[in-house]
Amino acid sequence: MISLNYRDSRPIYEQIKDELRKLIVTGAMSADEKLPSVRALASQLAINPNTIQRAYNELESEGYIYSVPGKGSFASADAGTDGARKEELLAKVQELVKELRYLGVTHEDLLALLEEGKEHD
Amino acid sequence: MISLNYRDSRPIYEQIKDELRKLIVTGAMSADEKLPSVRALASQLAINPNTIQRAYNELESEGYIYSVPGKGSFASADAGTDGARKEELLAKVQELVKELRYLGVTHEDLLALLEEGKEHD
DNA sequence: TTAACTGTATTATCCGTATTAGTACAGTTA
DNA sequence: TAACTGTACTAATACGGATAATACAGTTAA
Numbered sequence: 696m697i698s699l700n701y702r703d704s705r706p707i708y709e710q711i712k713d714e715l716r717k718l719i720v721t722g723a724m725s726a727d728e729k730l731p732s733v734r735a736l737a738s739q740l741a742i743n744p745n746t747i748q749r750a751y752n753e754l755e756s757e758g759y760i761y762s763v764p765g766k767g768s769f770a771s772a773d774a775g776t777d778g779a780r781k782e783e784l785l786a787k788v789q790e791l792v793k794e795l796r797y798l799g800v801t802h803e804d805l806l807a808l809l810e811e812g813k814e815h816d
Numbered sequence: 817m818i819s820l821n822y823r824d825s826r827p828i829y830e831q832i833k834d835e836l837r838k839l840i841v842t843g844a845m846s847a848d849e850k851l852p853s854v855r856a857l858a859s860q861l862a863i864n865p866n867t868i869q870r871a872y873n874e875l876e877s878e879g880y881i882y883s884v885p886g887k888g889s890f891a892s893a894d895a896g897t898d899g900a901r902k903e904e905l906l907a908k909v910q911e912l913v914k915e916l917r918y919l920g921v922t923h924e925d926l927l928a929l930l931e932e933g934k935e936h937d
Numbered sequence: 938t939t940a941a942c943t944g945t946a947t948t949a950t951c952c953g954t955a956t957t958a959g960t961a962c963a964g965t966t967a
Numbered sequence: 968t969a970a971c972t973g974t975a976c977t978a979a980t981a982c983g984g985a986t987a988a989t990a991c992a993g994t995t996a997a
Contacts, residue, residue, distance in 0.1 A: 704983095706955055721918045732972060743957045748974075764973040765964035781919045784912050785929065791909050792933055797842045798902045805930055808906065812913060813923055827984055853943060864986045869945075885944045886993035943994065950987080957980070965972065 696731070699740060707742060711750040719759050719770045726772035730760060733768075817852070820861060828863060832871040840880050840891045847893035851881060854889075 697714050699707060718724040730736075733751060737744040751768050754760045757780075762768040792805060818835050820828055839845040851857075854872060858865040872889050875881045878901075883889040913926060 708955080717915065720915060733974090734972085745958085746956065749955090751973085762973060763965090765966085765971085767965095767972060781916065781921065784916050784919070785921070788909060788912050788916070788926075788929065789933060791905050791912070792930065794838065794841060795902065795905050795909070796933070798905070800902065800906070802930065802934055805909075806927075808909065809913065809923065809926055809930070812910060812917070829984080854945090855943085866987085867985060870984095872944085883944060884994090886942085886995085888943060888994095938997100940997080941995085943992100945992085946990080948987100948989090951985085953982105953984085955980105955982080958978080960977090961975080963972100963974085966970085967968105 697736065697740065699742075708746050708750040708753070711736075711740075711747065712754055715750070715754060716757075716759050716774075719774045724770045726770055726774075728770050730768045730770065818857065818861060820863075829867050829871040829874070832857075832861075832868065833875055836871065836875060837878075837880050837895075840895045845891045847891055847895075849891050851889045851891065 696718075697711060699710055703710060715724075715730070724730075730751075731739065733744050733747045737747045740747075751760065751762060755762055755768075759771055759774045760768050761771055795805070796802075817839075818832060820831055824831060836845075836851070845851075851872075852860065854865050854868045858868045861868075872881065872883060876883055876889070880892055880895045881889050882892055916926070917923075
């Protein structure tokens, strides 16, 4: 379900946050679905429970999951609703596109890239 | 010329690398143009020369600049030619676009984003 | 030739933070 | 009751970013 890359310079809890956020936001994990317990995920990944707890804590304060003491942690129904992350991602895309253009990537190349992953809408 | 953001969690030498790479790749700095000396830039930014040296070292091994002992460091003529960075950036864009779609950003929104920064080609 | 510049290299140290470790407490559930 | 859940806290460790202080060799201009 989750995999870690120890060559990645980013902290483990950041990697976990990103992977879980992706699962939730993409619908791979449905609303109110139970996440692995802090201890279970920690033992599965062979890392310390505190590291998982930190990831869960931050995901909760960002609105992606909610935790119920004694019960577990669950995917939020309204995950990523506030639009803050959307703005963040859009800004990143603009930065990247800007540099790509200077690197010689044409407008058509970029359009093709978009069409590639279209599928529905 | 270069500015630092100490609130940014990324290391200073990474920020410097990014800014310089952008200047070179965008043509804001022309081929074989001399970069500030290690010591000059360090004193301008009020940081340690070793930090600048690290940024320069890595930029050189990535092909964006070349250094001549005793003379200085200069922008490479064929900066970013190998395409490795291009691939890296394209992959990032795809990742971001994928998540943006799940967040409800429409295909049209993304197209608009591209048109926005078009200008030439 | 001298003085001031350049890049490069080396070593030691400080400090923040990611991570681990260990423990404890309270609510939930079978 | 026993085994699970999230949560909280403190302490210790480890690693990497950044600084500090030098030193050396090549370049350049006075």
